[in-house]
Amino acid sequence: MGFDGKNIISLKSVCKSFGKNEVLKNVSLDVSKGETLVVLGKSGTGKSVILQCIIGLMKPDSGIVEVFGKNIFEMPPAEFLNFRKRTGFLFQSGALYDSMSIRENLEFPLIRHFNPGRDVLNEKVTKSLDEVGLLKSIDKMPSELSGGMKKRAGLARTLILEPEILLYDEPTTGLDPATSRDISRLIRSVQKERNMTSVVVTHDMECVRMTADRIAVLKDGAFTVTGIPEEIMKAEDEYVKSFFN
């Protein structure tokens, strides 16, 4: 028994409805270590719902969600907390705490999970902000940052726990092309330097091109096609094609 270390994330026949709205009808997915899977799908098809199921914020009606080889909904609380520590989530909105400075935003998860001393806090916050090019804004409030800076601050706050998995929900949406490219580049370097396993939900084809090892296309509650970018971009299916032109 145990975890062979190959598929870090594995969804098996996941279904999720909200009342009569059947959003996920049969979602299966494997993401292997170090891989970046990009999820494409029209607005409202359930991409964010899938990410929330992977992180355990939302429980499927049926099906199995395994992360690091374990069913996350059967983990004892301490193990679940550890799983959450190892799994970073970059929300669609960035989700910074508005009443805290950037420094305090980054300290927050560290204090919650490790409660380290002042020196360690300073060192880690500095390093993480430096990694995303935001060190100069350490004492700013989120309201003083631009959209792209907020995304970067959100990423820094996620990276500070040194996760092994990163889930990105529309990391470049609402940003200008140059800033989007900066964020995509940042995602790429995080993947490479940390051998990160990632799932990226995006509409941004530049981001797909720069980050995807594999693409999965969501339609009518299931993945219709999954494959390497070269295959998906050549697909004849009109729905799949619609993302690339």
Ligand SMILES: Nc1ncnc2c1ncn2[C@@H]1O[C@H](COP(=O)(O)OP(=O)(O)OP(=O)(O)O)[C@@H](O)[C@H]1O
């Ligand atoms: N907590 C919830 N309660 C009720 N319905 C929900 C909830 N979360 C999502 N839904 C519904 O599930 C469907 C999929 O939502 P989801 O946010 O996953 O879409 P999405 O693919 O991420 O879209 P977008 O590209 O616009 O972000 C929508 O119909 C939405 O209304």
Ligand SMILES: [Mg+2]
């Ligand atoms: Mg969404």
